[in-house]
Amino acid sequence: MSLIKPTVILILRTQVRKIWWNFEQNFTLLLSAAALVSLFVYILKDFATSELSKFSPEWMALGLRSSFYLGVFCTSLVIARQVRKILDSQDSFQSILYRIGASSRDVAKIRQALAIVGFAVSISFIYFLSLVFKQEPSVLAYLLASICYLISLAVQIRRNESHVKKYSGTIVDWRRHQLLHRSIPGKGLLRLGVAGAIAVPISAIFIKTATLIQLSSLAVGLVTSFGLVQAIAADLPNSWFEKQGGLTHDQWQKSWQVIANTFALTIATICSFSVVWLTDLPPQELWNIPFLAGFLPWLVPSLALQIDGRSQNLNIIVMVLTGLFLGTAMMATPWVAIALPIIKSQASQYQSGRYFRA
Amino acid sequence: MLKLDQLTKSFKEGFTLGPLNISIDSGATVALFGKNGAGKSTLFSVITGNADRTSGQAFWNGQKISPEAVELKSRMGYLPQDSDLPHWVTPEEILSWAAKLHRLGEDAVQHNIEIWDALEWKDKPLSRCSHGMQKRIGLALATMHNPDLLILDEAFNALDIYHTRTLENLIRKRGQCKLTTILSTHTPLIAANICDQAWIMEGGKLQDIPEWRGLSLEPRAQLIEEKFFAKK
Numbered sequence: 264m265s266l267i268k269p270t271v272i273l274i275l276r277t278q279v280r281k282i283w284w285n286f287e288q289n290f291t292l293l294l295s296a297a298a299l300v301s302l303f304v305y306i307l308k309d310f311a312t313s314e315l316s317k318f319s320p321e322w323m324a325l326g327l328r329s330s331f332y333l334g335v336f337c338t339s340l341v342i343a344r345q346v347r348k349i350l351d352s353q354d355s356f357q358s359i360l361y362r363i364g365a366s367s368r369d370v371a372k373i374r375q376a377l378a379i380v381g382f383a384v385s386i387s388f389i390y391f392l393s394l395v396f397k398q399e400p401s402v403l404a405y406l407l408a409s410i411c412y413l414i415s416l417a418v419q420i421r422r423n424e425s426h427v428k429k430y431s432g433t434i435v436d437w438r439r440h441q442l443l444h445r446s447i448p449g450k451g452l453l454r455l456g457v458a459g460a461i462a463v464p465i466s467a468i469f470i471k472t473a474t475l476i477q478l479s480s481l482a483v484g485l486v487t488s489f490g491l492v493q494a495i496a497a498d499l500p501n502s503w504f505e506k507q508g509g510l511t512h513d514q515w516q517k518s519w520q521v522i523a524n525t526f527a528l529t530i531a532t533i534c535s536f537s538v539v540w541l542t543d544l545p546p547q548e549l550w551n552i553p554f555l556a557g558f559l560p561w562l563v564p565s566l567a568l569q570i571d572g573r574s575q576n577l578n579i580i581v582m583v584l585t586g587l588f589l590g591t592a593m594m595a596t597p598w599v600a601i602a603l604p605i606i607k608s609q610a611s612q613y614q615s616g617r618y619f620r621a
Numbered sequence: 622m623l624k625l626d627q628l629t630k631s632f633k634e635g636f637t638l639g640p641l642n643i644s645i646d647s648g649a650t651v652a653l654f655g656k657n658g659a660g661k662s663t664l665f666s667v668i669t670g671n672a673d674r675t676s677g678q679a680f681w682n683g684q685k686i687s688p689e690a691v692e693l694k695s696r697m698g699y700l701p702q703d704s705d706l707p708h709w710v711t712p713e714e715i716l717s718w719a720a721k722l723h724r725l726g727e728d729a730v731q732h733n734i735e736i737w738d739a740l741e742w743k744d745k746p747l748s749r750c751s752h753g754m755q756k757r758i759g760l761a762l763a764t765m766h767n768p769d770l771l772i773l774d775e776a777f778n779a780l781d782i783y784h785t786r787t788l789e790n791l792i793r794k795r796g797q798c799k800l801t802t803i804l805s806t807h808t809p810l811i812a813a814n815i816c817d818q819a820w821i822m823e824g825g826k827l828q829d830i831p832e833w834r835g836l837s838l839e840p841r842a843q844l845i846e847e848k849f850f851a852k853k
Contacts, residue, residue, distance in 0.1 A: 266722060273718050277709035280746060284709070354705035359715075359762065361671060361688075363722055364695030 266369045270356055271376045274349060296580050303587055310595070314474050331396035332407060338388045339408045343415035346381035350374050378416060385412045434510065434518040442494045442522065449494040453526065456487030460533040460556065473548035474594070480534045480556040481590040487530050488559040488582045491523055495567045496575035502618075512618035516611065519564040531557030551593050554600045558593070559586050562603075565610040568617040622646055623668065623770065623801065627677035630667055638663050638825040640677055645818070647682070647769075648799035650792055652812035654845055655822030661805045662702050664822065665772045668803075669699040681770060695723070698768030702775045704759040708748035712739045712758045715747075716765065723766040733761040736787060753779045764791060771795065773804040777811055789815050813841035821848055 282289070318326070350357060360370050385408050393400040442449050463479045502515070531553035559582055566585065571577055589606070593599040622644060629639035638660040645651055655661045666672035668679055670686050670693065679686040684693050706715065716730045723729075734743050737757040747755050756779045764771060771792075777785055792802050792815050806812050812819065819833040819841070830848065833841055 269718055269721055273710065273714060274707075276714070277707055277746075280711075281709040284746060284749075354707050356707055359706070359719075360722075362669070362694075362699050362701075363719065363762075364691050364693075364697070365722070366691045367689070 266360065266365055267372050267376055270360070270373050271380070274356055274377060275380065278349070292577065292580065296584060299584055300587065303591075307591065317472070317474070327396050328398060331392055331398040332404065334392045334396065335389055335404050335408050336411055338392065339385045339411035340415050342381050342385045342388070343412045346378060346416060350377060381416070382409070382412055385409075434505065434514065435521050438494070438498060438518055439522055441498065442490075446494050446497050449490045449497065452486055452490030452493060456483055456490060456526070456530060456560075457533070459483035459486055460530045463534050463556075473544050476544075476549065477551060477555055477594050480552050481559075481586060481594075483534060484527075484530055484556045484559040484590075485582060485586045487526055488563050488586075489579055491519075491526065491560055491563040492567065492578040492582060493575045494522075495519060495563070496573050496578065499572050506619060510618075512616050515618045516564050519567070523560050523563050527557035527559075527561040530560060550597065551600065554593055554603070555590055558589065558600075558603055562607060562610070565607050565614070568614040569610065572617070622680075622682060623803075624680040625668075625677070626680065628667065628674055628679050629676045630663055630672065631675045636660070636825060637675075638667070641827050643820075643827055643829070645801065645803070647801050648796060649801055649818055650796045650816045651801075651803045652816035652819045653803060653805040653822060654807075654809070654812070654819065654849075655805070656849075659822040660825045661822050662774055664827075665699065665701070665774050665803075665805070668770075669697055669772050670694045671699070671701075695766075696769045698763040698766065698771040700759050700763040700773050700776050704756070706747050706755055706759060706762075709746045711744050711746055712750075712754075712761075713743040715758065716761055719762050719765060725766060729765055733765050736791075737761050738784065738787075753781060753784070756780060757784060760788065767795075767798075767800065769800055771800065771802045773802065775805055775807070777804075777806055777808060785811070809842035809845040810838070812845075813838045819845070821845075 349355060357370055357374070360373070386405060389400045389404050389408055392398075393404075398404075442453070444450075459479070460483045463476065463483055466479065467476045502510070505515075534556040535549070535553035562585065563582070566581055567578055569581065589599060589603075624644045625639075625641045627639070628641040629637060631637045636658075641664070653661055653664075663672070667674050668686060670688050670690055673688055681693060681697075684690065686693060713730065713734065716733055717727070720726065720730050734740055737760065739754070739757065739761075742750055742754060747758065750758075756776070760773075760776060763773070776788060780788060789811070792804070795802050796815075796817070804812070804816070817834065819830045821828045821830060830844065832844060836844060
């Protein structure tokens with residue numbers, strides 16, 4: 264009998280079950296996040312309106328349009344990645360099919376069917392994004408989504424497993440090695456953060472608006488923090504041997520803090536140093552650039568275990584909310600930067616000992 | 622009959638399996654011992670057509686075994702050592718799916734759910750089941766269609782005493798029905814209890830243990846210990 268229909272249906276059911284099984288927890292989290300963001304928007308509505316009114320309508324339209332296409336690009340990549348995971352991971356149905364004796368042709372048809380389903384989902388997201396960014400779903404958007412999806416699906420991700428390094432054996436070196444040479448998503452996000460940090464001062468020459476430069480620095484710090492969050496989520500399941508070896512919570516957190524400090528300092532330095540040199544804006548409008556760029560990566564080790572360190576999506580939401588509140592507060596008043604060490608200390612104390620439960 | 626004729630599998634890291642020249646009659650229950658990294662899992666992958674050989678040939682009942690030998694593979698059962706199963710599928714779903722692929726009825730699904738004691742958690746996603754439970758579902762998938770040749774790679778790991786006995790009984794019954802089983806294990810007593818032949822894999826080479834056949838339970842287990850520790 265044909266394998267295609269029962270296999271594709273079963274795979275889709277497992278994906279729905281994956282979302283549904285933790286639905287209560289995920290829905291509660293989303294609802295809480297939405298409530299916090301709405302509260303934030305309500306409080307800062309007037310401030311945001313007055314700042315945004317400084318931009319010309321053309322700039323606003325350009326910003327919305329760029330965000331729309333960026334959203335199309337990102338959702339296509341994410342969906343393609345998910346489809347690849349379903350098709351190629353070790354626990355995929357494909358490996359069972361080969362063991363049971365399915366022919367390569369049947370397996371290829373199943374892969375094609377799943378790829379088509381993923382493509383349809385990717386395209387349908389365009390409609391959703393067009394509502395969010397108030398754009399017409401154009402031919403260009405469909406083309407962009409299609410090309411991104413197909414290329415991402417087709418490209419073989421080659422893992423850098425040929426790199427062999429004799430690490431010194433310290434807990435920091437080990438983690439740095441995993442982060443820089445093994446973890447593809449973490450590596451990608453951190454590189455994006457560094458690239459963004461370089462882009463910020465270059466774009467500052469043309470933009471000449473303090474608010475936008477500050478927001479860009481905040482965004483760069485946010486992306487960098489995502490990379491660290493991903494790395495910690497990948498690290499925790501494998502740390503059982505370190506726990507048995509006597510690694511304490513403090514040592515674990517300090518090892519990640521060393522790595523986070525490196526990235527925070529790098530991002531902050533690149534963003535701030537060049538901006539001061541390359542713009543005509545007065546320093547008092549740009550004093551907070553290093554803090555905005557660096558504070559989120561710096562805070563990651565103190566926030567990672569607050570809820571669930573293994574859930575990178577959860578911690579990404581935590582970092583976004585933290586960035587929204589503290590970042591915009593820092594744009595408004597300098598006193599928030601002074602409060603950062605206190606916030607960090609409190610967060611670290613609150614999650615004390617959770618390494619062993621993670 | 623399983624026949625390996627100068628079978629070789631080479632890896633660029635330097636390890637080479639073979640050349641292997643062995644014959645195993647139908648109905649035999651064979652234990653394969655060996656250190657970690659000796660090549661047991663590699664051999665199983667080649668025999669079951671999940672990996673291609675570098676040279677030589679493997680035959681099952683006169684037919685060549687290869688990754689493309691789909692019909693032949695459908696008559697085999699294989700539980701690999703790292704039998705990762707899809708995380709969000711339930712036992713009942715995956716067994717029903719496998720039953721359809723093997724053209725078996727719903728009664729085969731229910732039978733396997735019962736013998737592997739999965740009735741209470743048959744609707745639970747496998748990611749929420751323990752490692753032992755997942756192993757039992759893997760065993761059900763490998764055995765539900767009564768394969769002519771069953772390959773079990775360290776199948777007894779993670780099984781509790783009750784289900785170890787279930788698997789032992791299943792393997793004995795297969796032997797009585799003239800169905801071939803080859804299993805690898807690090808527990809000599811289990812193998813001594815159910816296997817009528819034993820081989821040792823070392824450095825990619827297979828060595829038969831002919832003395833095994835004439836011995837009873839404990840002497841067999843002792844023999845394996847002597848074989849492993851003899852060179853030290």
